[in-house]
Amino acid sequence: MIKIGIAGYGNLGRGVEYALRRCPDMELVGIFTRRDPSSVKTVGCTAVYPMEAAESMKDRIDVMILCGGSANDLPQQTPAFARLFNVVDSFDTHAKIPEHFAHVDQAAREGGKVGIISVGWDPGLFSLVRLLAQGVLPDGADYTFWGKGVSQGHSDAIRRIEGVLDARQYTIPCEDALARVRAGEMPQLAAREKHLRECFVVAEEGADLNAIEQVIKTMPNYFADYDTTVHFISREELLREHGGIPHGGRVIRTGKSGEGSNGHVVEFSLKLDSNPEFTAGVLVAYARAAARLSANGESGCKTVLDIAPIYLHPQSPEELRAHLL
């Protein structure tokens, strides 16, 4: 049995708790939180501890799954925990991955532990497919499309606008661009040509709706470079129709081989009913890998690119070769 701890208990932490119920080779030892443990309502009867109690339990936990946020939690938390535990995190600030890797690598080597960072679907499974497709088709172009799905970052950006009570933003891939990519055209696509943004906004009573719509549509980085539509709806409708956290996307690489060939299309797509729950499933599979790599005597920071697939599956190499290969 691989003994697991969860550090941080929001949507992602809860998703990990659910995912572990489907893994008979893993056991959840406890959830660690910065909140008052007695205030945390878990899915099962899992014990909840204050974050500071983790260190005293380091011999009872094989892998700590870190479920904090990339902006404020993980840059400090992952290196700190990697001195004490094998860890897995979902750090997703692409530009800061090399820096985060260096910090976690140093800490994990000092602690003799394995730290796997940036686990999830992007970065994560999508990165892995990008690498595979580039390796197999060196002469080509690749594309990532996201959605249809809820972007938390864009939803939050709308919520910060004066007069807005709540909001949900969907990122939607442009069908026309998808068709051109799949046809092997290898087009150069501007941000506006790849994705649409659709916003559902609950405004305060009496707020200037035109002004809010303008602020959204012209917001730099988030919306200005896209075709954006804004719908004002009631709070009830938002909760009823837009309460889930679906997401998904696809990585496509088209490339040529030989001389006469028109080209090949490699496509990997995800359609996720719940973004945090699926991400949790990826974290749990890589936690299995972290435990096994550590048992093999490895240490230091790794990413999904460094992990042999066989470490992710509960079955033995012999079973996998016989039945899955």
Place this chain on the structure above:
Amino acid sequence: MIKIGIAGYGNLGRGVEYALRRCPDMELVGIFTRRDPSSVKTVGCTAVYPMEAAESMKDRIDVMILCGGSANDLPQQTPAFARLFNVVDSFDTHAKIPEHFAHVDQAAREGGKVGIISVGWDPGLFSLVRLLAQGVLPDGADYTFWGKGVSQGHSDAIRRIEGVLDARQYTIPCEDALARVRAGEMPQLAAREKHLRECFVVAEEGADLNAIEQVIKTMPNYFADYDTTVHFISREELLREHGGIPHGGRVIRTGKSGEGSNGHVVEFSLKLDSNPEFTAGVLVAYARAAARLSANGESGCKTVLDIAPIYLHPQSPEELRAHLL
């Protein structure tokens, strides 16, 4: 530079020769054939040697890519070469993989070499995606659909019928089954419900076309369990319209997480203009891995499930983390 040899020069060997032209980190040393070397017309100015000359060149070649067939060539060839070279093959007789693995493993360990078997897209990339999807979504079901594409085995089976001069068989996935799988129904599907078989046949003049059609449609293992359509066409039309070797397919896994979720859909698809050329691209990427693993001091037999993705890509781990993850 990774120095490569090609053993066997049919469609796959030629595909490898093309693929290597797109890999600046690899160099093709020679092609080895059982035919008269002077009769082999290569794509480039590659030197062609008799198969027996390979052993004398073992210090000049880092990886030998074996391009023979799974039925008659590879069961003997791969273990024999694995004593002398790091090797990669595309052995695709699923039921015999454990036996082939054992033979190659013993030979490669004795020779201190790395042998990677069953490399291609199925087995190969599809196996890898099946493993990933099962690891991430343990509670689900997966499906493999092939096509639309040419099945060489089924085409050959038709060619062996009396009165048949040539034939091409396409395997076609059933759209209805695909839609049910993607909708998360997790249906139990019979062979007939998953794929159609479409045959283009050139018959001898005066042959009994009805009899040929009946032999095809009732052929056990190959056609009897499927809805099969047969078209008789001229040799000219066969060459003009059905001269390519396209193929492809998709692996889909649907599964549930959490409690309320309707489920997730993971889908990996390939649309290949030339089956052997794409397979060759996969072989070349894994040849890179074989060279690197061998340089790290590893030996023995491996499959795509055992290889960390990072070994497949020419760029350094630092570059990949910074730009691709």
